[in-house]
Amino acid sequence: xxxxxxxxxxxxxxxxxxxxxxxxxxxxEFDVERPxxxxxxVSKVExxxxxxxxxxxxxxxxxxxxTWMIEGGSPNALYRQGITKNSVPLGAELFVFxxxxxxxxxxxxxxxxxxxxxxxxxxxxxxxxxxxx
Amino acid sequence: xxxxxxxxxxxxxxxxxxxVSAQLVAQSSDSEIPRTAAGKPNFQGHWSSxxxxxxxxxxxxxxxxFFTPEEFAEYEAGRLVVTxxxxxxxxxxxxxxxxFGLDRSxxxxxxxxxxSIITAPADGRIPSTTPEAQAIxxxxxxxxxxxxxxxxxxxxxxxxxxxxxxxxxxxxxxxYNSNNQIIQTGDHLVFVxxxxxxxxxxxLDGRDRISAEIPQWFGSSRGHWEGDxxxxxxxxxTGLTNRNITPTGKVTERFTMTGPDxxxxxxxxxxxxxxxxxxxxxxxxxxxxxxxxxxxxxxxxYGLPNILSGIRAEEAAxxx
Numbered sequence: 001x002x003x004x005x006x007x008x009x010x011x012x013x014x015x016x017x018x019x020x021x022x023x024x025x026x027x028x029e030f031d032v033e034r035p036x037x038x039x040x041x042v043s044k045v046e047x048x049x050x051x052x053x054x055x056x057x058x059x060x061x062x063x064x065x066x067t068w069m070i071e072g073g074s075p076n077a078l079y080r081q082g083i084t085k086n087s088v089p090l091g092a093e094l095f096v097f098x099x100x101x102x103x104x105x106x107x108x109x110x111x112x113x114x115x116x117x118x119x120x121x122x123x124x125x126x127x128x129x130x131x132x133x
Numbered sequence: 134x135x136x137x138x139x140x141x142x143x144x145x146x147x148x149x150x151x152x153v154s155a156q157l158v159a160q161s162s163d164s165e166i167p168r169t170a171a172g173k174p175n176f177q178g179h180w181s182s183x184x185x186x187x188x189x190x191x192x193x194x195x196x197x198x199f200f201t202p203e204e205f206a207e208y209e210a211g212r213l214v215v216t217x218x219x220x221x222x223x224x225x226x227x228x229x230x231x232x233f234g235l236d237r238s239x240x241x242x243x244x245x246x247x248x249s250i251i252t253a254p255a256d257g258r259i260p261s262t263t264p265e266a267q268a269i270x271x272x273x274x275x276x277x278x279x280x281x282x283x284x285x286x287x288x289x290x291x292x293x294x295x296x297x298x299x300x301x302x303x304x305x306x307x308x309y310n311s312n313n314q315i316i317q318t319g320d321h322l323v324f325v326x327x328x329x330x331x332x333x334x335x336x337l338d339g340r341d342r343i344s345a346e347i348p349q350w351f352g353s354s355r356g357h358w359e360g361d362x363x364x365x366x367x368x369x370x371t372g373l374t375n376r377n378i379t380p381t382g383k384v385t386e387r388f389t390m391t392g393p394d395x396x397x398x399x400x401x402x403x404x405x406x407x408x409x410x411x412x413x414x415x416x417x418x419x420x421x422x423x424x425x426x427x428x429x430x431x432x433x434x435y436g437l438p439n440i441l442s443g444i445r446a447e448e449a450a451x452x453x
Contacts, residue, residue, distance in 0.1 A: 028440050029436055029440045031443075035220070035221060046433065048429065049328075049426075049427075049432075050430050050433060050436065051435075053433075071435075071436075072228045073228045073229075074235060074309065074310055074328075075426065076312075076327060076425065077239065077240065078234055080234075081239075101442075102447060103446035104446060109226055110228050122232045123233070123239070
């Protein structure tokens with residue numbers, strides 16, 4: 001079993017389990033033509049269904065702050081493993097690579113979400129195939 | 134990997150080793166089954182229906198009904214492989230399932246040597262649909278192509294947090310959060326699928342059925358005991374859910390405890406308006422830890438208005 005805690009590089013490959021359906025087609029909510037890279041401070045964590053949302057305050061180049069909502073997965077499995085919204089503390093700095101909402105709003109799906117020092121937010125980076133071999 | 138994740142992985146493997154397949158569970162001693170004060174099997178608790186076994190047998194497995202344990206291990210390993218998507222492609226517009234613990238490898242799974250959940254017809258596949266059902270499906274597809282984004286009520290039932298395709302009856306495993314809770318009293322069985330929020334409340338007291346004129350999203354169920362098995366018959370479907378079972382269709386389910394930690398779930402779908410023959414299936418549920426986090430889909434369903442606002446914005450920009 002391997003441990004892989006490293007900085008996830010933008011443009012790296014996302015991990016999608018075979019045959020798992022989502023609650024909705026994300027490509028209808030977010031625009032593949034609008035990739036975004038964000039670094040921001042956690043201001044709110046919503047561990048809710050059908051999908052989690054993490055709010056981050058992003059400081060723009062001119063100094064203004066914009067709040068972005070980042071969509072993630074259902075929190076149910078996280079709760080079973082003892083992870084709650086407090087596991088992502090307010091004030092923590094996150095890095096997000098994702099795709100912005102089709103209406104241009106400050107929302108994005110979090111294709112890659114890590115703490116800004118590269119640590120995985122939850123379980124990303126685990127080497128699943130090795131676990132089952 | 135974190136210690137928590139490592140422990141979870143070990144737990145998954147241990148659970149997999151302990152759980153037994155549907156065709157083996159009959160060997161369990163009846164004395165091992167927990168019983169109520171009235172002497173009936175006690176189903177109460179939390180049960181995982183997570184599995185890598187597909188509902189329909191893959192075409193390449195043709196008439197092969199069972200794997201050998203070695204073949205199953207190889208098949209399961211293949212089903213748990215995490216595939217990759219490339220940045221800036223439509224498939225990449227998604228959060229990472231592994232990050233949220235939602236890939237199958239991070240959840241308890243029951244070993245099932247069957248190559249498909251469907252046991253009849255013999256090819257392990259849902260039978261063909263009738264010309265009437267095909268005509269209705271074609272009509273709905275045509276309407277959807279023109280009106281899919283007109284309003285919230287035009288969106289799929291799952292997107293609207295009403296029902297997913299795996300919600301019963303018949304209940305089938307789902308890709309993630311495939312957990313269930315059973316609450317049992319002397320005269321009722323309540324079955325809660327982790328996704329979505331609607332519990333199935335099944336009277337066991339022989340009461341009359343509701344009027345056939347009252348359709349229900351999940352149908353209307355009545356159950357009774359046959360020995361140690363609970364048999365549930367469900368009618369009053371809408372014809373509008375993912376399985377399209379019509380108001381005159383019927384699903385029969387059988388719940389049997391085959392060990393202290395295993396429930397064998399069997400079902401038969403009978404709807405001549407939709408399928409050219411009945412079809413049946415079975416799988417085992419394995420005892421798991423509770424509680425389940427309430428799904429409460431409507432309350433957090435930001436996705437639905439977000440999708441529609443995106444479409445309206447594209448229409449305003451002349452992109453549609």
